[in-house]
Amino acid sequence: MTPLRVGIMGCASIALRKTLPAMAALPGTEIVAIASRSADKADEAARAYGCRAVEGYPALLELDEVEAVYLPLPNAVHAGWIEHALAAGKHVLAEKPLTTSVSRTRELIGAAQAAGLVLMENMMFLQHSQHAAVRELFEDGAIGELRAFQASFAVPRRPPGDIRHSAELGGGALMDTGVYPVRAALSFLGGELDVVSAVLARRHGQPVDSAGHALLCTGDGVGAQVAFGHDHAYRSEYELWGSAGRIVLEHAFTPPADHIPVVRLERHSGVDRIPLPPDDQVANTLERFVAAVRSGLLPDNEGALRQAVLVDDIRTKARLYVDHATEPVG
Template sequence: MAPLRIGIMGCASIAVRKVLPAMASLPGTAIAAIASRDAGKAAEIARAHGCRAIEGYSALLDLDDVDAVYLPLPNAEHAGWIDRALAAGKHVLAEKPLTTSASRTRELIAAARAAGLVLMENVMFLHHSQHVAVRKLLADGAIGELRAFHAAFAVPPRPPGDIRHRADLGGGALLDTGVYPVRAAMTFLGSEVDVVAAVLTRRHGHPVESAGQALLCTADGVSASATFGIDHAYRSSYELWGSEGRLVLDHAFTPPAGHVPVLRLERRSGAEEIALPPDDQVANTLAAFAAAVRSGRLPDNDDVLRQAVLVDDIRTRAKRYAS
């Protein structure tokens, strides 16, 4: 079967460092073209991958030999270009978050369904097998009944001009790192968790929040805390706390392909560390996207929309602080 021909809409760091190498190595995907507003940048990256360089994103969408686009643009630019890509008949893999609002996310999901096109949000950690192992232990009663879930994802500060600090480009900790612990809470507690309270903190004169925390809860009282930031020592972890024990996973959200995951299981009888096989969540995500396009089975995207609703709720309910 011919590989899925994907056009790259933008030369963001995540595309160059992670997605393009994985895309080039998979038999089911091929890099058809790389587009940038900067013709020189597009040419440089295209040379490294033996494909065409395209100046401008509209020109990429006009290419007949591009089946789908991967979109790693700043958050605030997602919705408009997703809309245009769908109108051009292209399947879309877009970096998270899909858009900056639940209402716009709902519109684009509906547009993709109506057009029979795959629209997929690139939340890659969902495609790593370590979380399957966690769910199995939880289902097997390894920690008894789940009582609480805690997750944190934070990264060190970027230079002042970085897009994460620009409100006009959809920057801020909530959309950059907050999506991960929120989606993890949905994964283990169910998509119908609700936002109970939230805090967003703006530091060092930044125009957007640099830290935050949200408290979520299920209808039967199982709580989740989601902590996030873009001005922190690095942390990427979650823990599930049950009636009879605790499960802890570090490197939960962005592990490299060669990383050996280690689950820590703590019970009254003692603690043990369970080593899991390495996995490549980037390659898995791309393979899942290509498989969805080939099969014609459109993702329902209900969890993508629910995630967007929760993010909107966090933004609306949050108490805001500055330091």
């Protein structure tokens, strides 16, 4: 199969650290151009992969050799550049979240479908095999009937000047780390989740939320508690709590490719720790994107849309706590 010719729209950290190395290693993808608003940044990144450097994102979209674009730009500008890329006839792999609003997410999903183009949100954890192993245990009745779901993803405080501190760029913990536990809840509990209550906190004078919690609920009363933040000790896990036990998975959302997952199964008879083979969720995601483009089978973006709805509801319904401390964060 001919490699998918990809142009990179921006030199963000996640692109340089994770996506570009994985893309270069895959036989199914070819990095043909890297664009930045800065010619120097584009040149530096492009030299590492022996590809074309492009100054400015519009110029990247004009290249006939670019079949698809990977978009790791700040959240607030996703929608506009996704729209431009689709209009230029390019398939799009965009970092999460697709956009910062439900209406724009719905609009762009519809535009991609109408044009027969692949639009995919880069929610990489969904492509790791450890979650299929958890689902198999649960569906086999290992913990009985599900009673509750809990998920947490938080990281230490970002350095001054980080774009996640910027309201104008769509920063904040909810849009960055919060989407992971929300999407995990959707994955296991289905699309009928509603937001019951939420709290968002702004600390140390930040203009955006640095922490949050939300209670979600299914139509039959199964609750999901999600927690997220940018000012915490690191945590990345979820658990399913059933009538006969618990399934706990740590390192749930951003495990490195060499990480050996361990699923903890707790029941009355004791605790089993089940090791799983390592997996590369970055490579898996890229392979899925390529397969969708080459097959012409457009991805089902209902999960991304439901995620956008829940995130918007959390933001709308949240009680806001503001710590008026003046400690600068950039």
